[in-house]
Amino acid sequence: MNLLASDITALFLTLQLAAVTTVILMAIGAPLAWWLSRSTSRFASVIEATVALPLILPPTVIGFYLLIAFSPDNFLGSSWLTLTGQPLAFTFSGLVVGSVIYSLPFVVQPLQSGFQHFDHKLLEAAETMGAGTLDRFLNLIIPLTRRAFATAALLGFAHTMGEFGVVLMIGGNIPGETQVLSIALYDHVEALDYGRAHWLAGGLLVFSFALLILLYGFNRHKKSGAKQL
Amino acid sequence: MNVDKNIQLSVEHCYVQEGSVQKERVRKKSPQKANGQEADFSLAVKAQLPGKGITAIYGPSGCGKTTLLRCIAGLESAEHCQLNIGGNEIDGLPVKQRQLGYVFQEDRLFPHLSVEGNLDFAFKRRFSDNGPSKQQVIAWLDIEALLDREPDHLSGGQKQRVAIARALLTAPRCLLLDEPLAGVDSKARNPILRHLGTLAENLSIPMVYVSHNLDEITRLADHLIIMDQGRLVADGPLLDMLSRLDLDVTRQEGAAVVLNTRIVGHDDRYSLTQLALSLDSGVSSGSGSDAQLSVGQLSGEPGNTVRVRIPSRDVSIALERPSQSSILNILPGVISEIELIDGARAVVKTDVAGQAILARITRKSLEHLQLETGKQVYLQIKTVALLSETLVSGYPCIRNT
Amino acid sequence: MPKMWISSVLNVGRTASNSLGHLLRLKLLVIAVLFITVPFTTVIFCHSVLSDTLSIATASNFRPVLEQLSQTFSEQQNADRESHQINISSASSGVIYAQILQGAPFQLFFSANESYPEKLVASGHGDAKTLATYAIGELVLVSRHDATSPKEASPKELLLKAKRIAIANPRTAPYGIAAMEAIKTLGVAKESQSKLVVGNNIAQAWQFFHSGNADVAIVAASLAYLAESAAVKEQQGLDTIDLSSFLTSPVRQSRVAIKPISPLTQQFLDFMNTPVAEKIITDGGYLLPIKGKNITP
Structure with missing residues (x-):
């Protein structure tokens, strides 16, 4: 097996997984966070707690339940199989589902916090000026909470990059399909191939560090500039 | 008054939206609970507003003025709401389609956009091309120098001027203003009032101005709606309303009448200008020539109309024309109505050349002078506040004589 | 605790939102519990050492x-x-x-x-x-039999028909190596390559199969034997086929x-x-x- 080639495959697969997951998370997370930031119902607390669960649950718990849910014997697995003709377990789609669940709090919480600090009176003002829902979202909410959006996207991306436990449980270690960087790294370590392991581990470390520098730098810059959320 | 252009307004039983900014205010300020529902606000207003000029909605805090304005804008919903502006039924429309400009108490400028960005936000979404141009609005509100600034770096008065400009740039059918001076410090109020006066002269659309400040209203409005506890108390032209003794506005400490006067001449020697209360130019009947006020010299030409304000507490009554008095303005009049305020004070309404002037005097004086309806009296007027020189170009100024 | 650290990232530049505040409190609670329990576990550990x-x-x-x-x-x-x-x-x-x-x-x-x-x-x-x-060790092929895969199907047929084949990681697990060898000997290496799902060890390979996500697994007979009694296997329609004959040497x-x-x-x-x-x-x-x-x- 050409390890170098498989590592590059794993790298691109991981980036692809993180990108797809982040896009989906922003699409799901923004309305969810908006609702959570505005709702006063008790039900919202339950949803909030559900969203936050991956923060404290071991990834293996999520992975274990997902593996069961993905089984064609169960509702999720069978519906997906009927809809797409593909099973969820051991596929890229399955990893996306797992990553979305696993990284959801990292996207929802910064957004929710940003939305909570957003001045809703501005929306009323825009409404009187003829701005519709999408118009207000694109031209007021996003620019005024762009720090929250950037934080959410970066954290969602970085957290998905570093995902291991869930993928280990539902991935099946298939090169090009489910063998992400962290799994490839684990594989190298288990096979005592420390040279390759160092490359991957070091690369992940530098990448994660760079992402966080970017995040903190962005926040610091915005803090010193105009008042933004 | 063109009936087609009027605003027909009928609002009953307003629902304040769940989670709305207004709801908390209503809860705090409305002691009565309509139908046992806390969120509802009992509101019953039926009125016809002129289609031009400024209509003021006046009333104490919590009377429902702001809620009424929000109902008009569609920001709150009401059980029965009929709203017709210049022939357009707008009551069923969502907020964004009502085509109304709204200036909030707080400026609500978008902090991520510059002043010009805020103006462009409105201008890009304008309801029609019939509205004023950007240059016009910028000139009227004198905000040219602020265009590149960030809203956070503006003073309260500057912010509100930008907010007014922004609302105008959407080319609304009607401009709604909710106490725009509430958050502005007293020094900055006069310039804004002047700007609003300029707008009233230049705009073809009506403006609805909510305020609990009678002073602002007398200086701006043409038409007045008085509200209390969600009900309409009275409505009519401002000048009539300010002299109606059945209304609370005439009994207040700050009560004042507004008179329309005409410049008849200038006295260069003493730097004074004569104003006639009778508006029929050219005709100077016996009593009409008597009914003149002297104020500090104005720039207007004879014949120009000038609006002045006379506070009730600055008017005293004499049975004979005082010959030895420092008071310059002494007008003859006939008592038309007398109303007791309380055990100690009374308001006397006097007809002077067809216009009403109120005098607040003590009950003791009332009885001592044996004042009664139909009696001929002389009014000594201590201060005349100039409100506007409506037909003279340039900004109106305020002077006392 | 990496999560603690992430949580502080979330708080950058703003006051903590309620939810984050709750989370932090929860984490402090967890830390407190750890501090209380660690001495006890240490005592137990020491005892076991002694x-x-x-x-x-x-x-x-x-x-x-x-x-x-x-x-x-x-x-x-x-x-x-x-x-x-x-x-x-x-x-x-x-x-x-x-x-x-x-x-x-x-x-x-x-x-x-x-x-x-x-x-x-x-x-x-x-x-x-x-x-x-x-x-x-005996290497076995475990499968479920139903109408489409009759009980008599050969290992080769089963592997060709399977959508997912669970094995242990051939890089680290001897049974994974053996499974790969059996697949090669059966002559279905090419067809199977894309169907392989690799468990970290033989137990995870079995779990992939057991949860229903893989339709066949090549594992140690010991796992298959112990996990299900003969009666249960019959009831669940599980078949095990010995693959020892496809290996050059036993495990x-x-x-x-x-x-x-x-x-x-x-x-x-x-x-x-x-x-x-x-x-x-x-x-x-x-x-x-x-x-x-x-x-x-």
């Missing part, structure tokens, strides 16, 4: 059998000796090998192949006298003791040679190496 303890590392496939062995051993010992404790850790053989090289505190290592124990002897960690093959599982050897370790090794222990191993689905008795046909 009394006689045997730490055994085993390849995943042998774990169920080893648990029975240690239980029987303990029952025998406790009759005439003071109490001791046996800790069993399981992973793939390669991982355990690496851990022992790094100084992991195991006294006995039951590998799923012969080479790792031999390497440990060579590196000086393992005791050469204790190196021995303790079991010969020979060796063990080695790590130096220094304690009396308890020696006692356990002695116990392994008793008929009772050998019966447990054969009952677990393994064959015994040729030692003059229990010779397999």
Whole structure:
């Protein structure tokens, strides 16, 4: 097996997984966070707690339940199989589902916090000026909470990059399909191939560090500039 | 008054939206609970507003003025709401389609956009091309120098001027203003009032101005709606309303009448200008020539109309024309109505050349002078506040004589 | 705690939102609980160190059998000796090998192949006298039978028909290597390549199959035997087919003791040679190496 080639495959697969997951998370997370930031119902607390669960649950718990849910014997697995003709377990789609669940709090919480600090009176003002829902979202909410959006996207991306436990449980270690960087790294370590392991581990470390520098730098810059959320 | 252009307004039983900014205010300020529902606000207003000029909605805090304005804008919903502006039924429309400009108490400028960005936000979404141009609005509100600034770096008065400009740039059918001076410090109020006066002269659309400040209203409005506890108390032209003794506005400490006067001449020697209360130019009947006020010299030409304000507490009554008095303005009049305020004070309404002037005097004086309806009296007027020189170009100024 | 750290990232530049505040509080609570419980666990740990303890590392496939062995051993010992404790850790053989090289505190290592124990002897960690093959593993193909896959289907047919084939990681698990060899011998390597789902060890491969996500698995017979009784297997429609004939050599599982050897370790090794222990191993689905008795046909 050409390890170098498989590592590059794993790298691109991981980036692809993180990108797809982040896009989906922003699409799901923004309305969810908006609702959570505005709702006063008790039900919202339950949803909030559900969203936050991956923060404290071991990834293996999520992975274990997902593996069961993905089984064609169960509702999720069978519906997906009927809809797409593909099973969820051991596929890229399955990893996306797992990553979305696993990284959801990292996207929802910064957004929710940003939305909570957003001045809703501005929306009323825009409404009187003829701005519709999408118009207000694109031209007021996003620019005024762009720090929250950037934080959410970066954290969602970085957290998905570093995902291991869930993928280990539902991935099946298939090169090009489910063998992400962290799994490839684990594989190298288990096979005592420390040279390759160092490359991957070091690369992940530098990448994660760079992402966080970017995040903190962005926040610091915005803090010193105009008042933004 | 063109009936087609009027605003027909009928609002009953307003629902304040769940989670709305207004709801908390209503809860705090409305002691009565309509139908046992806390969120509802009992509101019953039926009125016809002129289609031009400024209509003021006046009333104490919590009377429902702001809620009424929000109902008009569609920001709150009401059980029965009929709203017709210049022939357009707008009551069923969502907020964004009502085509109304709204200036909030707080400026609500978008902090991520510059002043010009805020103006462009409105201008890009304008309801029609019939509205004023950007240059016009910028000139009227004198905000040219602020265009590149960030809203956070503006003073309260500057912010509100930008907010007014922004609302105008959407080319609304009607401009709604909710106490725009509430958050502005007293020094900055006069310039804004002047700007609003300029707008009233230049705009073809009506403006609805909510305020609990009678002073602002007398200086701006043409038409007045008085509200209390969600009900309409009275409505009519401002000048009539300010002299109606059945209304609370005439009994207040700050009560004042507004008179329309005409410049008849200038006295260069003493730097004074004569104003006639009778508006029929050219005709100077016996009593009409008597009914003149002297104020500090104005720039207007004879014949120009000038609006002045006379506070009730600055008017005293004499049975004979005082010959030895420092008071310059002494007008003859006939008592038309007398109303007791309380055990100690009374308001006397006097007809002077067809216009009403109120005098607040003590009950003791009332009885001592044996004042009664139909009696001929002389009014000594201590201060005349100039409100506007409506037909003279340039900004109106305020002077006392 | 990495999560604590992420949480503080979330708070950058703004006051903590309610939810984050709750989370932080929750985490502080968890830390507090840890601080309270750590001394107790330390006490228990110290106790176990002071009394006689045997730490055994085993390849995943042998774990169920080893648990029975240690239980029987303990029952025998406790009759005439003071109490001791046996800790069993399981992973793939390669991982355990690496851990022992790094100084992991195991006294006995039951590998799923012969080479790792031999390497440990060579590196000086393992005791050469204790190196021995303790079991010969059977490789089986497990499948579910239904209308479309009749019970009589051959391994080749099953593998060709399967959508997902679960195996242990061939890079680290001897049974994974064996599974790959069987697949090659069957001549379906190419067709199977894209269908392989690789468990971290033999236990995870079995889990992939057991949860219904893989339709066939190539695992150690021991796992398949122990996980389901014959009746249950029949009820669930599970089939096991022996793949030993497709391997050039059987999976020979060796063990080695790590130096220094304690009396308890020696006692356990002695116990392994008793008929009772050998019966447990054969009952677990393994064959015994040729030692003059229990010779397999």
